[in-house]
Amino acid sequence: MLQTIRENSQGIIAKVIVGLIIVTFALFGVESLIGLANSEKAPAEVNGKEISNIELQRETELQRRQILSQMGEDADPAAIDEVGLRRSVLDNLINREILLQSAEGQGLYVSDQIIDQLLVADPGFQGADGRFDRNQFEATLRSVGLTPLMYRDQLRKALLMAQERNAYSLSAFATPVQAERLAKLAAQTRDVDWVRFSLEDELAQVEVGQDQLQARYDENPQRFMTTEQVVLSYIELNQADFVNPDAVSESDVRSAYEQELARFQAAEERQAAHILFEFGEGSEADIQALAESVRERIQAGELSFADAAAEYSADVGSAGNGGELGFNGRGIFAGPFEDTLFAMQAGELSEPVRTEFGYHLIQLTEVRETAAPTFEERLPVLKAELAAAEAEAGYVEALDRLADLSFSAADLQVPAEELELEIKQTAPFAQTGGDTALTSNPKVLRAAFSNDLLNEQLNSAPIELSREHAVVIRVHEKIPARQQSLDEVKSILVAELKQEQAVEGLKERAEALVENLSAGEALTDLDSSLVWSSAEAVTRDAGSMPLELNRAAFELARPEENKSILEAVELNGGDYAVLRVRAVHDPEQVDEQLTQQLQKSLDMRQAETAFRARVQDLNAAAEVERN
Structure with a gap:
């Protein structure tokens, strides 16, 4: 067979084919041939730039993991709508690409030094000593399917897009007049009255006839089909x-206990006290000098350790107790503190020890080792x-x-x-x-x-x-699914019709009362059973009246020429009320702090509105092709 292949490969046609392959490799690389077999259109293009399948798959997988983590321990991957998830992720990638192209088109730039600073300062990438840990950085990224280069690129893109957004947030503003006017409106108060109509009372008076039930049932019998x-x-x-x-034998328990004893290592615990000289307004050299001075006074007998802790220690949790920290094992304290503590002898006072919090004086009072538990102590647990x-x-x-x-x-x-x-x-x-x-x-x-x-x-x-x-x-x-009879759904229809008729009846009563009161008639003349509830100088969202009435009171126009403004208002739960606004009181002065807060809020709103308009313009102008 090999001889046949060799003979056939000597022909002109075979040599031409091999030559074409060599030229293709030289000009375009091996990917040109592999790509012919694996050509797949990109999911989308934004202004001619492709969003790759790999990027879409990676982002979809990240979103899937987040959804599953939110579902908890019993998460079911099959419950996720894969098509909807992919569509949502693709939309986000398209929007992100549009914003990224806009930022790059304006010449915005993020240096490698800034990215390095952000990575080093990220607490998620720091070890126990509070410093950047390369191994933790890479492990964290691997857990979400990213390489360091991929993460740096994502961070760079996010910072670029944030630059353009920040340009709007830092340049948009509202005028002081607008803020002051809004502050006056916020501090405005109103004098109001209201009378309430109870839905429960109205329901008790409504009766539903058989003809009404039949008519409602005949309107749409399909709604009363049961499900399978x-x-x-x-x-x-x-x-x-x-x-x-009870089925566990004592010999098995004893064997497990012996294995525990073989693995047991006595853990050393140390009882210590400390004085913290916290970093603050003074220089670090001054703080260290103070710590050394206090140490010398303690050693000279001028000052007890407990008194020094009460006077100088910035650790409020232990200062009042002589600086006592109790018995602790390894892994509790910051690195330098722990290293010093476990290198000391009982009764020894340390030199000043520097940690991220300040300088410490440490006094070791006692060292003890934990003893192995007895068989009787471990028996119920092991069993x-x-x-x-x-x-x-x-x-x-x-x-x-x-x-x-x-x-x-x-x-x-x-x-x-x-x-x-x-x-x-x-x-x-x-x-x-x-x-x-x-x-x-x-x-x-x-x-x-x-x-x-x-x-x-x-x-x-x-x-x-x-x-x-x-x-x-x-x-x-x-x-199987079936059609329910009128008798079976009668209670549902009765409740439904009574609710509708009661609400409509309350609405008509409230609107009629508004009309009569607006015509100048008195409430007592119209209905002696109704009484006004009143509130003077009501503020916005006051708790002295129903929230719906409070909101409606500040939406109504200002009364003119001592003529009240009236309106019928539907309340939560179906009750109705007639609201009357008698007077509006504007503040003579406004709180300066409130005005400043409103100024910032208006600035942010202006910025958000302007940036949203910018994004809409970019999306409208972008040439997006989904495949």
Whole structure:
């Protein structure tokens, strides 16, 4: 065969083909041939620049991870709408590319030095000593699927886009007159009255006739179609049912205890006190000199350590207690502090030790080592641990057995008998879920309404509700959708019609009262059972009246020539009220601090409005092609 290939490769055609391949490699590289087999259009182009598939996939995966982390321990990846997620991520990438091109087109620039400073200062990339840790930096990025170069590029792009946004936020402004006017409006007060009509009282007076019920039912009978429902039979495995501490032998417990003793290492703990000379207004040299001076006075007997802590220590948590920190092991204190503490002898007073907080004087008072726990102390704990470990093994074995039995059985009877499990039933529920944790579980819902269970009458595979709980389900009864009769939905229609008629009746009463009061009639003459509730000099969002009335009171026009302004207002819960604004009081002076706060708020709003308009213009002008 090899000889045949060699002979055929000597021909003119073969040499021409090889020559063309060589030329292609030389001019375009090997990617030119690989690309022919793997050519795939970019998901989108923005002004001629492609958004790559790799970028889209990476951002989609990041978004998916965030969604799953928000779902918690029982997150189900199948619950994520992949199509919608991909579309949303692509839209975000397009918008980001438009903003990035705008920033680059204006010559904005971010230096490598600025990026380096931001990385070094990021607490997420710092080690226990508070300094930049390269290993932690790379590990953090790997956890989200990024390389250092990729992250630097993302950071650079984010800073570029932020520069353009900041240009708007730092240049937009509102005038002091606007802020002062807004402050006056905020401090304005109003004198108001209101009278309230109760929906509950109105409902008690409304009656619904049979003709009304029939007419409402006939309007749209389809709304009273039930949804398809199922009743499930199920058996469940719980790991907790396999836990049996009494079955654990003492020899097993003693063996586990001996293993613990072999691994046990006495942990040294040290009792210490300290005085913190905190970095503050003075220079670091002055603070260090003060610490050395206090140390000399303590050693000379002029001052006790406890008195020095009370007078000089900036650690408010320990200063009043002689600087006492109690017994502590390693891993509690900052590096230099801990290194010094565990190098000292009992009774020794340290030289000033510098940490990020300031200088410390440390006094070591006692050293002790933790003793190994006795067998009697560890017996109940080890017994529970061994029982839990055996239960897990038994649960896993039973789960495998359950999977085999439920797959081959025609119903749940065989697996239930083999594993000594009880067959249980649910109440009917629809595809939207039931009232219990089982019937509202997304995994159970998908299985229950799948073709295999709903139409083929099969058992489900074991559904793991958690790491320690699984069920096998089967459709016991399928309840098809049907049209409900008028008698079945009568209570719903009665409540619905009464609500509508009561609300409409209240509205008519309130509007009629507004009309009559506006014509100059008195409330007592119109209805002696109604009484005004009054509030003087009400502020915005005052708690002395319903929120809806307060809001409406400040939306109404200013009364003119001592003529009140009236309006009917619907309240939360369906009640109605008639509101009367009698007077408006403007403040003579406004709070300067409030004016300044409003000035900043107006500046931010102006900036946001201007930048939003800029983004809309960029999006309108951009040539975006989605593939």
